[in-house]
Amino acid sequence: MTAPERRPSTEETFDPASATIAIVTYNRSHLLTRLLTSLTSLDPKPGHVVVVDNASVDDTAEVVESFREKLGTRLVYRRLETNTGGSGGFSEGMRVAYELGSTWMWLMDDDVEVLPDGLAKMGRWAPRFRSIQGRRYDYDGSEFYWQYRVAERMGIPIPFAPAGFTESGYKEMNSGCFEGMFIHRDIVERIGLPDPRFFIYWDDQVYGWLASRHTTSVIVDEFVLRRTREIKQWDMGIRHMNASSNAYRYYIMRNRALIKQYYRVHDVYNPVLFGLGTTLTFGKELIRLLFVERTVRGTSNLVRGLRDGGRISRDRMWRPMPPLVSNP
Structure with missing residues (x-):
């Protein structure tokens, strides 16, 4: 709430x-x-x-x-x-x-x-x-x-x-x-x-x-x-898609696990819809590689990010950043 x-x-x-x-x-x-x-x-x-x-x-x-x-x-x-x-x-x-x-x-x-x-x-x-x-x-x-x-x-x-x-x-x-x-x-x-x-x-x-x-x-x-x-x-007409880097590709996918942890804490996590979001994110990054950077090299960083994110999402000791005052 x-x-x-x-x-x-x-x-x-x-x-x-x-x-x-x-x-x-x-x-x-x-x-x-x-x-x-x-x-x-x-x-x-x-x-x-x-x-x-x-x-x-x-x-x-x-x-x-x-x-x-x-x-x-x-x-x-x-x-x-x-x-x-x-x-x-x-x-x-x-x-x-x-x-x-x-x-x-x-x-x-x-x-x-x-x-x-x-x-x-x-x-x-x-x-x-x-x-x-x-x-x-x-x-x-x-x-x-x-x-x-x-x-x-x-x-x-x-x-x-x-x-x-x-x-x-x-x-x-x-x-x-x-x-x-x-x-x-x-x-x-x-x-x-x-x-x-x-x-x-x-x-x-x-x-x-x-x-x-x-x-x-x-x-x-x-x-x-x-x-x-x-x-x-890449000029899409209405919007633009920027070039990225291997580091960004890795963290784009790995950090899905951190988002998932925050969603769990705040009771908004839906595994089906969030999984769909992860699939769409992966697909968008493939499109970025093909149409902005004109290559398929870098796909392994997306996969590696997903793999490492799995370890984060399974961490039951994970906690969000704490508030700065005890009774805000």
């Missing part, structure tokens, strides 16, 4: 200084430079910028240090000893932001830049909602479509959920994306930190799904980010 939502006061306003931007980076200092440069033009500015470095071996540390005075806000740098993937990086970034006392956490990868009025746009919705996703432009300047709803019982995104907005300017979502998730401290306290066990893929969608069980989560018709990295795509 969804927990009662804490309704914000009509007199509550958004304080930019209460927000922290948390960035995860790994060996892409050239992209991180573009993102940090965009933050120097933000108006208003957040209270903190946290950069989590996943054990990069390039000049990331030097790049971050070069922006310490330029940003006009407090910069916190955390270098991890090992590469924990995006999942571990965002978990650490959220932890640092929370311990800094932030009311709002704005999460993003290093391959985007923030539009100058991005924080102001998100702040306009902050008094009303507690889990907010803004929109972003793709590398070529087109409007990027993000699959903001999941078919819960199957555990897969709904690829053709309506893209248009009504006059309300928002749509309810039951998913999440760490490339722009804007989430309130209250919700983080209830659902805990992002789960680092995902390593990559589906960590943000599950986290957004958990948030939607505690509050009305929305995607708003506000462009706040722009992607700065070009990705090979």
Whole structure:
């Protein structure tokens, strides 16, 4: 059952200084430079910028240090000893932001830049909602479509959920994306930190799904980010399918087991429908290999992910990430 939502006061306003931007980076200092440069033009500015470095071996540390005075806000740098993937990086970034006392956490990868009025746009919705996703432009300047709803019982995104907005300017979502998730401290306290066990893929969608069980989560018709990295795509007309990697193919299938465990805990697991979702996911990745990457090499990573996921799903000692407060 969804927990009662804490309704914000009509007199509550958004304080930019209460927000922290948390960035995860790994060996892409050239992209991180573009993102940090965009933050120097933000108006208003957040209270903190946290950069989590996943054990990069390039000049990331030097790049971050070069922006310490330029940003006009407090910069916190955390270098991890090992590469924990995006999942571990965002978990650490959220932890640092929370311990800094932030009311709002704005999460993003290093391959985007923030539009100058991005924080102001998100702040306009902050008094009303507690889990907010803004929109972003793709590398070529087109409007990027993000699959903001999941078919819960199957555990897969709904690829053709309506893209248009009504006059309300928002749509309810039951998913999440760490490339722009804007989430309130209250919700983080209830659902805990992002789960680092995902390593990559589906960590943000599950986290957004958990948030939607505690509050009305929305995607708003506000462009706040722009992607700065070009990705090979297959143009399907209505949507695009991006290229992937062997690591992604492995974790896409392995992490189905983590989703299954979360579904079990929250009493939404249906073995037949979830199995159908797994089959559809496997089929989609085969299509991605054939039509985007023009190869069949990589199929073994899908199979290996399924095999290793079986061990996770059979682990009866498995537990979800704990809430940050005992009585949220």
